[in-house]
Amino acid sequence: MTMTPSSPSPALPDELAARLDGIELPDPLGFSRLMAPVMSVAYYRDGAWETPRLTGLDPLPLAPHTQALHYGQAIFEGMKAYRNLGDDLDAPTLLFRPYEHARRFNRSAARLGMPELDEQVFVTALEELVGTLERLVPSRQGQSLYLRPTMFGATADLSVVPSTEFCFLICATPSDAFFTTPISAWIERHYSRAGAGGTGNVKAAGNYAASFAAAAPLRENGFHQLLWLDAVEHRYVEEFTAMNVFTRRGDVLVTPPLSDTILAGITRDSLLALGPSFGLKMEERPIDIHELTDAVAAGEDVEVFGCGTGAVVAPVELLGDETGLRLPLPDRSVALDLRGRLLDIQHGISAAPDGWQWPVTALPDGPRA
Incomplete structure (x- = not known):
């Protein structure tokens, strides 16, 4: 016998207001210290999606034999709404490249045999939720409603x-x-994040669970992120656990080419577009870990940084591994410049390419009818 939870009833405007009443943002914000008390939910049944509706952030009634709990058919996206700190856009809040996130969400769904969600439905659900939660969008640059x-x-x-x-x-x-100061990166030389033909290029939930055991040396040695190498030779740089990776040598900015094992990051794509405005030459090609560590050890002009929705841009100050390798990276100037430019765009301070800044109007009277 199969059964799924009944669809939650949409919350009335006064119910949403009551849930939001009196909430104050924690200081420091951290990550997930305060969950917004309202969420958007929809179910797919009989070959069609319901319209997403706002409801309270309450536990979902799941049967113990719910499919996702056993076989991992689950995906997610990570994206942000930013407080508009500029003067040109008439909206309190900005989504960053929401349609690109919608397309990546659907690529993930297709890879895991799940139904796609219409891009406009995806974005409208985001707008409705963010508009309702407008007062929870923090106001400092770099902060966001995740x-x-x-x-x-x-x-x-x-x-x-x-x-x-x-x-x-x-x-x-x-x-x-996620990272407000430079990070240290542990080169993972044994475990593999993803293999050819697998799910490494989509945001499958299991991709992240598979990294947990490998992350033990991070806690033991005081490092922040694993730097994953390819699964075949353990030679070529692929990704950090939660970010894409870039290196800079001189005026050349390099990131590994997209493949079955590398996520098509929205932030990665944004930096590829912004880099030339800083006089940088952009290259997508394999990065040999030995060439990278040799260049750093020789004192060459090298930077390493991660990028992603959560981190924005995270400069690396130290590379290490289990052999005792410890390589400091003193120059982080280009990474910080790129981070500053991207945050200015995300907060509406600087102009952006079409579709990058998506204004969201507050909904003081509750969800749209």
């Missing part, structure tokens, strides 16, 4: 087949950037 669109197989059935019913939801949390 948004987590998620989809999982909701059919309660232990058969090893794709789910036929799905839950889509968006929850939110006021957040600092």
Whole structure:
């Protein structure tokens, strides 16, 4: 027998207002210290999606044999709404490149045998939620309302087949950037993040669970992020656990080319577009870890940094590994310049390419009818 949760009733405007009343942002914000008390939810049944609706951030009633709990048919996106700190856009809040996130969400869904969600429905659900939560969007540059669109197989059935019913939801949390100071990176030389033909190029939930055991040396040695190498030779740089990676040597900015094992980061794409305005030459090519560490050890003009929605741009100050390798990277100037430019765009301070800044109007009277 299969069963899925009933769809939650949409919250009335006064119910949403009551949930938001009296909430104060924590200081420091951190990440997920305060979850917004309102979320957007929709279910896929009988071959069609319901319209997403706002409801309270309450536990979902899941059967113990819900498909996603056993077979991992689950995906997510990470994206942000920023306080508009500029003068040219008549809206209190800005989403950053929401349609690009919608397209990546659908690529993830397709790879895991899940139904796609219409891009406009995805963006409208974001607008409705962010507009309702406008007072929870923090005002300092670099802070944001972090948004987590998620989809999982909701059919309660232990058969090893794709789910036929799905839950889509968006929850939110006021957040600092993941890394506000330079980070240290641990070169992972044994475990692999992803293999050819796998799910490394989409945001499958299991990709992140698979990194947890490998992360033990981070805690033991005081490092922040794993730097993953390719699964075949353990020679070529691929990604950090939560970010794409760039290196700079002289005036050349390099990032690994997209493949089955590398996520098509929205921030990565943004930096490829912004780099030439800083006089940088942009290259997408393999990065040999030995050439990189040799260049750093020789004192060459090298930077390494990660980039992603959560971190924005995170300069690396130290590379290390289990052999005792410890390589400091003193120059972080280009990474910080790129971070500053991107944050100015995300907050509406600087002009942006079409589609990057998406104004969201507050909804003081509750969700749209």
